[in-house]
Amino acid sequence: MKKITTALGIGVAALSVVALSGCGSSGGDTTASGAEKVVMWGSWSGEQVDQLEAQAAAFNESQDDYEVSYVAQELVEEKLLTALAGGEVPDIVLWDRYQTSLYAPKGALAPIDELVEEDDIDLDAFYQPALSEMEVGEDLYGLPLLVDNRSLFYNQTQLDEAGITPPTTWDELKTAAVALTENDGGTLERAGFDLSDPGLFNQYLAQAGGSLLNEDETKTAFNSPEGLEVLEFWQELMDEGVFEPGFGDGATPFAEGTMSMKYDGPWALSTLDAVEGLEYGITPPVAGPDGDTGAYMGGFGLVIPEGAQNVEGAWELMKWWTTEPQNGVDFAKISGWIPANIEAANDPYFTEDPHYAAFIETLEYAEVRPSVEGFSDVEGKALVPALEQFLVGELTAEQALDQAQEQGDQILADARG
Known part of the structure; x- marks a missing residue:
């Protein structure tokens, strides 16, 4: 290594x-x-x-x-x-x-x-x-x-102890995350999987077979059955207790062994390689319910x-x-x-x-975010804030996507003048 x-x-x-x-x-x-x-x-x-x-x-x-x-x-x-x-x-x-x-x-x-x-x-x-x-x-x-790009990091030692192989699908990810989570008297001690970054919604959406924008890139397209499927999957993980909002804030939980799996990029390698005793692996992002792959490159x-x-x-x-x-x-x-x-x-x-x-x-299959004018604000000012509200329980999945669509479509219209 x-x-x-x-x-x-x-x-x-x-x-x-x-x-x-x-x-x-x-x-x-x-x-x-x-x-x-x-x-x-x-x-x-x-x-x-x-x-x-x-x-x-x-x-x-x-x-x-x-x-x-x-x-x-x-x-x-x-x-x-x-x-x-x-x-x-x-x-x-x-x-x-x-x-x-x-x-x-x-x-x-x-x-x-x-x-x-x-x-x-x-x-x-x-x-x-x-x-x-x-x-x-x-x-x-x-x-x-x-x-x-963001690929799936996993704690090799913890997977070995649980008898789990690196997941390749949403279902396998959920099963592994549940098995790896540790809870002591209602307190989350080890998160099975990181759900702290709603900005990765685009990656999950691609895995579900969905799109961020419509074909002519004039309106958002994430308020869709595929978008809802992503948030329902996130909710299933939250309901299983594999993560809770705020867990690991101000710390480095994966490096410290208090988080078993997370999506991260190659910029993390130098930090993790310097952690004594940490054995970890990386696998491509898991496939969605119908076998669709999805990832984004920057x-x-x-x-x-x-x-x-x-x-x-x-x-x-x-x-x-x-x-x-x-x-x-x-x-x-x-x-x-x-x-x-x-x-x-x-x-x-x-x-x-x-x-x-x-x-x-x-x-080999990673995409890039849409380059249409205004899309960066759609993400930063409409989509991500609504997803953050969903993750803390302030909005339902439907409400979050409806809100993000309404605001996002307006941002795109304003950008077109």
Whole structure:
């Protein structure tokens, strides 16, 4: 088992940020050796800065024409808009792909179609759902770099003690969760399964054979028999006592052994591998009642802002990192992230690792969230709040889905203008 020692969670930590007036594009500046400077922005901070600087150093050593430096930025998308207004932008940005459909129409990103065509880049080399998040209309605004998904983590020791094999279906998940739960005099001591994240509703909905939006993406579609089936399944688990709202808040219950199973991403590996005595496994998400699989992928890409001064250097870095599989694998060894390049992701480094292998298998069918304008607010302001109310018993399943549909449809209508 590989030990990933760097932090993988992508959050924006407190970090002193270089002032915009001094951190934009190089404008043709060169180093003492004559290499042109390339400035890269991103939201990664803390130990993640070391990861990116190590990859930049590898690129710098691979050729003599360009020298990349990384500048961490809180709220990088908003900072980019500010930099555009001031005429001082970076050359390349480590980019949350989900933001492309929002910021490309604002004129923040430069299309790269001509560059792709000139260099005959094989776009089939990437996971296509990830590539689709870099597209808006007919234009491509970057290349996918890193991918992730949520797969099922389980405590191997606890499953072995209970004589249970890793579940593969909803029914098996319920049976295992009930068997693994420990309750002492009405107090939940060990949760069999984590139900704390209603944001995973989309994954369960896909497993039930449902859809988030209707065919033309103008209205929500989750208030459906499939959506109701998801919430009824959640309610069955809650009624069996395998989880209760608030359990494990402020702690790390899976790492501490007080939670037997949970959905999580590859960013969790470094933390769990550091826990002495914890034996855990990972399996792809379980299938729904009719055998449907369902998972969602997220992750990052690389984009070139409008107005970047060193487009050539930015493009060379983008190609080197995304289209040459070994460079993606090498960054995984630094950071733990899975490459969006299919050949790189299927390197033995991942496929022969008992933890990574499940994520790679899941990527074969993982989808991405709808990119239609307004959908992120449908999730964040309508769907998830209603599901939170359902989980604490404030709304019935029907009421939660009705409320989320009404609010979500209005958000989509407002976004269309």
